[in-house]
Amino acid sequence: MKDETKCLHAGYTPKNGEPRVLPIVQSTTYVYESAAEVAGIFDDPTKGLCYSRFANPTVMAVEEKIAALEGGVGAMCTTSGQAATLLSILNICQAGDSIISTPEIYGGTINLFSFTLKKLGIECIYVDKNMSDDEIKACFKENTKLVFGETIANPALTVFDIERFANIAHAMGVPLIVDNTFATPILCKPFDFGADIVVHSTSKYMDGHAVQIGGVIVDSGKFNWDNGKFPELVEPDESYHGTCYTKSYGNMAYIVKARMQLMRDFGVYPAAHSAFLLNLGLETLPVRMKQYTENAMAVAEYLEKSDAVVSVSCPALPSDPNHALAEKYLGGKSCGVISFIIKGGRPAAAKFMDSLKLASNEVHVADIRTCVLHPASETHRQLSDEQLVAAGIDAGMVRFSVGLENIDDILEDLDAALKAAME
Numbered sequence: 001m002k003d004e005t006k007c008l009h010a011g012y013t014p015k016n017g018e019p020r021v022l023p024i025v026q027s028t029t030y031v032y033e034s035a036a037e038v039a040g041i042f043d044d045p046t047k048g049l050c051y052s053r054f055a056n057p058t059v060m061a062v063e064e065k066i067a068a069l070e071g072g073v074g075a076m077c078t079t080s081g082q083a084a085t086l087l088s089i090l091n092i093c094q095a096g097d098s099i100i101s102t103p104e105i106y107g108g109t110i111n112l113f114s115f116t117l118k119k120l121g122i123e124c125i126y127v128d129k130n131m132s133d134d135e136i137k138a139c140f141k142e143n144t145k146l147v148f149g150e151t152i153a154n155p156a157l158t159v160f161d162i163e164r165f166a167n168i169a170h171a172m173g174v175p176l177i178v179d180n181t182f183a184t185p186i187l188c189k190p191f192d193f194g195a196d197i198v199v200h201s202t203s204k205y206m207d208g209h210a211v212q213i214g215g216v217i218v219d220s221g222k223f224n225w226d227n228g229k230f231p232e233l234v235e236p237d238e239s240y241h242g243t244c245y246t247k248s249y250g251n252m253a254y255i256v257k258a259r260m261q262l263m264r265d266f267g268v269y270p271a272a273h274s275a276f277l278l279n280l281g282l283e284t285l286p287v288r289m290k291q292y293t294e295n296a297m298a299v300a301e302y303l304e305k306s307d308a309v310v311s312v313s314c315p316a317l318p319s320d321p322n323h324a325l326a327e328k329y330l331g332g333k334s335c336g337v338i339s340f341i342i343k344g345g346r347p348a349a350a351k352f353m354d355s356l357k358l359a360s361n362e363v364h365v366a367d368i369r370t371c372v373l374h375p376a377s378e379t380h381r382q383l384s385d386e387q388l389v390a391a392g393i394d395a396g397m398v399r400f401s402v403g404l405e406n407i408d409d410i411l412e413d414l415d416a417a418l419k420a421a422m423e
């Protein structure tokens, strides 16, 4: 099946007389005829359902759909993108370990890596993409367990060189985890370029309608965990009566462990109803991405010509410094999010935002409706000026998330607000 077909059909195939639409199984628990059957599921939770803290049929259908879209062997949904990122790391790291990341990532991820993981004893080492491969390799420590990057960085809109970082990670014996939220599997499939694990905030384009917060971890099934660096996946898990994940679950070791161990203990599993809403969004993802891409291109071209704008970031623009990477990873396209630096810095950005009539000023992105945000004073306000620069953010930067309204209406609103900001 191709992506459009997978979005409609993967994960749920009704049998004779069953509902056409994915049912919402709103139940915390599942009934069995004998204690032995329940015991069997405790022995191997992949063999059946027992409790909706870590598995539910509605959620699992969506997991299967997303795994199919990314080309992975399995997926696990979480209650937020933040939870997906956290669990993707805790699944292979513990106190005393370190991770390598580029700084061009989501602000919430920077907080997680720089502060909260540090409190848990996991160090994040940031590397600059302008370093040579050897310089990056020199940043690895004996305890480094993974490399992390974001396909299209939110909000810097730089494009991550997945293949290059996958090669570096693999040379050092560790996996590459890619946050593919902004690209979605419609624009980029990181596993095709060597990534091992993909995470998403499904709150963005995948849902698309701003109705659920969610996340997902997808396993490519390709990383060899039995290389001496990941004993937790290879040796008996004493918290799960001695299960050896690689031995029992083969190329699904990582994603099964995430569910059996981490979801069991942290319990950040989405409700069936949230998964149902996410599924509705996924059904139209390919058509929506196509239109976001077109509308964003029109907005980027308009902004590029505007006298009120210092610079525009949209990897789909041929003039964008990331365009060559967009050609390689995104088919030359980009998502609906554009950032630009307005003339006049912070005050002009505020005036622009307050003057918009159609675009809403809100803490969200990748919605079906056009929305706008000022990273320096909103999402990224916890970052120091130094961290802002490292994350590619200027005080006058506006993040403009182009929606699916008629492009003429979007441009008219933008034009009026830019004029007001320059007065």
Ligand SMILES: *Cc1c(COP(=O)(O)O)cnc(C)c1O
Binding pocket: 080, 081, 082, 083, 106, 108, 109, 150, 154, 179, 181, 182, 200, 201, 202, 203, 204, 213, 214, 215
């Ligand atoms: C929003 C976002 C997250 C966090 O997701 P939540 O669902 O808000 O927890 C992570 N990564 C990226 C790229 C995001 O845009």
